[in-house]
Amino acid sequence: MKAISVENVSKKFILAHDRPKNLADLAQGKLLRRQREEFWALKDVAFDVEQGEALGIIGHNGAGKSTMLKLLTKIMFPTQGRIRTRGRLSALIEVGAGFHPEMSGRENIFLNGSILGMSQKEIASKFDEIVAFAELEKFIDTPVKRYSSGMYARLGFAVAAHVDPEILIVDEVLSVGDLAFQERCTKRMQELRESSRTVLFVSHNMSTIVSLCNRVVLLENGCVKMIGDAQTAVKAYRESLARRSTPSIAPDQPGSKASERKSLIIADMELLNHETDWTLRSGDPLHLRLRYSADGKLLSPRIGVHILENNGNTVAHFSNAARTTPPDLSGHGICDLLIDSMPLTPGTYLVVAKASDTHGTIMYDTGFTSRELVVLPPADEPERGTSRFGVLWLNSAWEYPDERCHTTVECGDTL
């Protein structure tokens, strides 16, 4: 049985550029000739969600994910098409919606709960559970304005996680709190799934998507690019991320007639210093071998390698034209990129290779390769996995020259 059916949904926004802002504008008659621009945030989107299924929605920023969520939760309404849902729907679009800073945690639980659609009785019966989940027993009668942002977010998520809907819609709120709390949230989501709730999940975090969702909808520019199992869709998403990470060339750019367009295809990439798979430990060197095939003789083509985060941000970029003029290339061949050390925070990254002409203005016809790179903690300290903030993992030490004691443990006790 279907829990949600999205039937050919389109959503149009009207961007009024010249809305009269003041009397001077009005006097010039701008009220009458207001310029309007239509913008289709979603175009003809259709998918179904079966009861008990966990569906992920992924896509770049601006692909239409948030609009889709707002339509599903009835905050906005589709311009065309329709959305039908079966059963009580609850949305976790923002944690702590409606919190009043002057009110205590206790009062805000009741307020937030009823905003999310729980009855007062229901909240009262789950109250202790919520407080324990948020780990705020001691501060529950403190006004939330005195909470740290982490406490605030924890309380918000704790309430939301205890709403008991038939359909739950979640938007990236899992990225709050420390690692332990995030794990608890993921566990809670898993519980909801196992109790055959329908879950819709929007995220940039691909590993969560893969672990939680059985099916994934990939949105691109407001259209459904593909619907498929999580692994396939995530792979397609990563590929399109790679394609977007450098500006692509407009196909009708002057001087790039088909006959003049040459190409440098990067057929393959391999890790030289790790023969098994694309896995290395934080701090290891990275030796990358690219196999290319050039279409005719290319004058000093540029080759670039990007290391991307999961959300598409570039962590590092290596260009063969950075220090020297690259050599001319023709036919098939190999080139190696030697990176001394990759001190990345453990996680998954994307390695993308691209090529362009010598000025960097014409990107050679695709053929770029992208590979997923898994970074593990260093072998000698596998436990150093508590902090996953940032992308760099640099060797460092803390010293306390003013303290007389010699070991940090003792200092920790006295501080």
Place this chain on the structure above:
Amino acid sequence: MEQLVKEQPISSASQEEWPEEKKQYALKILWQHRELVWSLTRRDIRGRYKQSVLGVLWALLQPLAMTIVFTIVMSNIAKIDTGDIPYPIFAYVAMLPWTFFAGGLSAGSECLVGNFNLITKVYFPREVFPISAVLGKTVDLALGVMVLALLMVYYKVHLTWMSLFVVPLLIIQFCFMLGMTFLLSSWNLFYRDIRHVMPLLTQIWMYMSPIIYPISLIPKRFLGFYMLNPMSSILDGVRKTVLEGKAPMMGYLGIAAAVSVAFLIVGYWNFKRLEPSFAETI
């Protein structure tokens, strides 16, 4: 037989049963969300006077201060004749519902803009905002009534059964306020001009209503026009029934009730018409 087998999966796939979208009636929606209305009202009340030294006393101070000022100006300088009734209580008894009205309208007109965070993030029927904004102001009114009781003891005003009329009078006023709030809050979302109009509007409206002067000062030929303002009938009615033990002017009160209900219906209709675009407009 073959046809049956062929057709069945097609029809069941394409015509899956969906819960019918029932026509929801205003009062039913409201009843379903009564706890939410209550929660938001409580938030309004709790939040209003927190972190202020005088706290809830501010609710009493405003109508009292106004009464004192007008007692000095109108009674001692302008020498307005209020019959047997001492001017302070004459003004205060009308000032109370008026403060409720003006306060409700100014809070109500801001209720959607002020809750934009909720409107763009969580769905529930938006009418809970105007309703709880107006409800939140009833606490101030109730507190004011206690001061009124003290004043009545001090000035030795005798209560009669007539003062029970206050209940229907306030219900009419509540309907009128809700209707106005539905209109103002939704328009304010599209045109923030409303925000700047509000103080001016309430100020002019105050002088257009029988608060600091008796209705007997209005020339007869203008009275019909003057009484089109529902607040005229209501405030005069409250004064007559509570202080003088007389019945309100029923004919005019009927007009006030009709105007109020009309505002409520039009306001609600307009509000629901604009509701789908709220989240996009903010």
